[in-house]
Amino acid sequence: MFRKRKRALRTSLPAVPAGREQYDTERAQAMVRIILTPLFGSYITAITFLDGFQSTSLNAVAAYFAAYMPVSFFLYWWIIRKPGAFIRRRALSMGGDYTAITFGMSIGGAALLPVYSALLWVTVGNGLRFGVRYLVVSTLLALLSLAVTTYFNSFWSENPYVTLTLVMTTILVPAYIYALLKKVHESSIAAQEANLAKSRFLAQASHDLRQPIHAISLFTACLRDTGLNREQKQMVENIDRSLHSVSGLFRSLLDISTLDSGKVTPHFEIVAVQDVIDEVLTQNANRTEWSGTTFKVVRTRLHVRTDAAVLTTILQNIVSNALKYAPGSQVLIGCRRHRYGLSIEVHDRGEGIAEEHLPLLFDEFYQVRERGDRDIEGVGLGLAIVKRLAHLMSLRVSIRSVRGRGTSVRIAGLPMVSTPERIRRVKPDRFASPLEGLRVLLVEDDEDVLLATATLLRKWGCVVQAETGAELSVAPCDLVVTDFDLGGGIVGADFIREVRRQAGRDIPAIVMTGHDENRVREELGQQDIPILSKPVRPSELRSTMIALSVGRERNRQAQAAV
Structure with a gap:
């Protein structure tokens, strides 16, 4: 899970989803323009043809709409090429739309009165897609268009009730849309607040x-x-x-x-796929033994550009489901090359999942429950996490299952890269050196946790100075193990900095916390301090301490040799 990463996911506002939403709305409005322009161009051409091409004004409007078609396709191409919310581009698009519509209604006479429907469509579309402010601006532009049309078009000026009807429609329809948008906005804010509270x-x-x-x-x-x-x-x-x-x-x-919270942003780097698979299998070693499951791994030397921690979490949740729902069976893990990248696949030989459950598996808290089924641990969040992380990484996760034959899960869309000289290692090498005589400064505000941790460290041969707060006299030590929240406005990051200042050197440190790792890493500001999420497994704490102590000893020997 997230506790296994050796560096934190970087945090920021969720720019990717927002950008995707803006891209979709821009493109949708451009598609409407591409549809309407040739539609009304064809209508005007047909009217001109029936008129025998005798009307100069109709000929001019037909030519204008024909010339506007390349502009519509250019705007669509521009949005695809550079997606996002560009106010100048929106202003240019809106200006072109209202100019074309106004030109057609102004000199086209009664025959082009139906073009008003395009005016209303564009006005409402801008408001629904871009928000309330655009709806207000579009409504004002529509009213200006009607005023110009009334001034130049004799049919409109000679039929004031028709003109008044269209003006009232142009005001009332956007006004109603405005009220609905406000309600939707208020409901959206309430839903977001409820979600954040949850x-x-x-x-x-x-x-x-x-x-x-x-x-x-x-x-x-x-x-x-x-x-x-x-x-x-x-x-x-x-x-x-x-x-x-x-x-x-x-x-x-x-x-x-x-x-x-929307504050998770992936950090992409070159990763060996086999390292990710091996790390997940190591995490699940105990559960594999308990469940009687056997893993068969098709090893690979391929590399991908991805976030190692996020990919590990995705695969970990999928393997965890295989252990829960297919105990005692054989699970196959391997990779396939595809046209659009690499996929990691997990196949089990469990009981399988009925077809009606498959579309719901990625919903929060959804679990497959049928009459007579045994109780399964968990609350149904594993695949919901997989879905969100996959979306964050632009990956595709699919599930196929047949009752009585097992389930297959595929993580597709991983971009392959050539084998680099230096790659990101998912896990540091494990060492088997003892901890005998290691001087550990242990700080924990919970007395039960402090006692349990100190007892365990002493059993491993460590010399422990155990403290419950940050106000203490720091004795010489080889390693600092601290909680994150220490009371009195002090956090573990502050304490580690103070210990290192007093010692005059960078003493290795470990932070054990129940908080989100991103927040803790931001406070620490360093990548070389391991963060272990509570509850910490003793084997995890021991291997991390050994790795730090051996690394420290190697550095000391190297400095002595120099």
């Missing part, structure tokens, strides 16, 4: 509940090393398995709330 609740609930689960997990690890008999070890194993399921639920809640 996300804040999920994040806070996840953070608060993760603390005791984290402490229980550490106490369980301590208990495992106290000389238990076989039956007692099995009980501890069962407790650890249940804690693993609960911690997975909390990570899902935190992930979905982070995505709902």
Whole structure:
């Protein structure tokens, strides 16, 4: 999950979805122009033909609309080439539309009265697609168009009631649209506020509940090393398995709330696909053993340009579903080359999913439930997270399933690259060196978590200075392990900086937190400090500490050699 990445996703406002929405509205309005221009051009040509080409004004209007058709296609091409919201381009488009319509109605006489429908269509379309301000401006331009038409067109000036009807229609229809848009806007704001409130609740609930689960997990690890008999070890194993399921639920809640905030932006780099697959299998090693599932991996040497952390999370959720819904079966993981890139595929031989459930699998909290089914852990957020992350990365995730034969999931659209000299490693090398004698400064505001962590570290041979707050006398240490929130307005980032200042060197540090990793990484401002999300598995904490301590020792030896 997100806790496994060695650097955080960079955060920003959600520019990609907004840009996509602007692109669609611009293009849709341009498509309307392409449809209307030849439609009314054909109508005018037909009227001119029936008139025997005797009317100079009709001939002029027909020629004008014919000349405007290339302009319509040019605007459409421009929008495709450079999507986005450009006010000057919108102004140019609106000016061209109203000029063409006004010209046709002004000199076309009674025969071109139907062109008014295009005027109303363009006015309403600008408002619905671009917002209330554009609706007001479009309405004013439409009224100006009617005034110019009335001045030059004798039919309009001689039939004031027809003109008044069209003027009232031009005012009342946009006014009604304006009222509807305000209602929609208010409802949208209310829905967004409710969604943000839900996300804040999920994040806070996840953070608060993760603390005791984290402490229980550490106490369980301590208990495992106290000389238990076989039956007692099995009980501890069962407790650890249940804690693993609960911690997975909390990570899902935190992930979905982070995505709902709209502050996740992928960071693309060249990644070895096999590293991602190996990392996911390592994360699920215990669950694989518990479920009796076997993995068959078709290894690959291919590389793609992607965000390693996001891709790992997508694949992790898919593999997690295979472990839950196809226990005891064989799961195949491999890659395929396609015309538009590379795909990663996961095939299991489970019971499969009925066809009626497939369209709903990516909905939040949706779980396949049929009469007599066994209970499955989780709340149905895994594939919802996969869908959002895939959209963020412009990937396509599809599911095929046949009852009794299994399920296949494909992650498609990964852009392949040639093998580089240097690539992003998903996981640092693991070391098996002991932690005997490592001096650890441990800071945690929760006393239960502090006691559990200190006990576990001492069992590993560490010399631990355990503190509950940031106001302490810092003894010489080799490693800092700290919580993020320390009380008194102090966070772990502040404490690490202060310890390093007093020591006069960059002491290795680890941050354990129940908060969103993006927020913590932003506070730290450094990529070399691992962030472990609570509840932290003891094996994860141990391997991270060993990696940091061995790296420190290598640097010390290198400096001594120089």
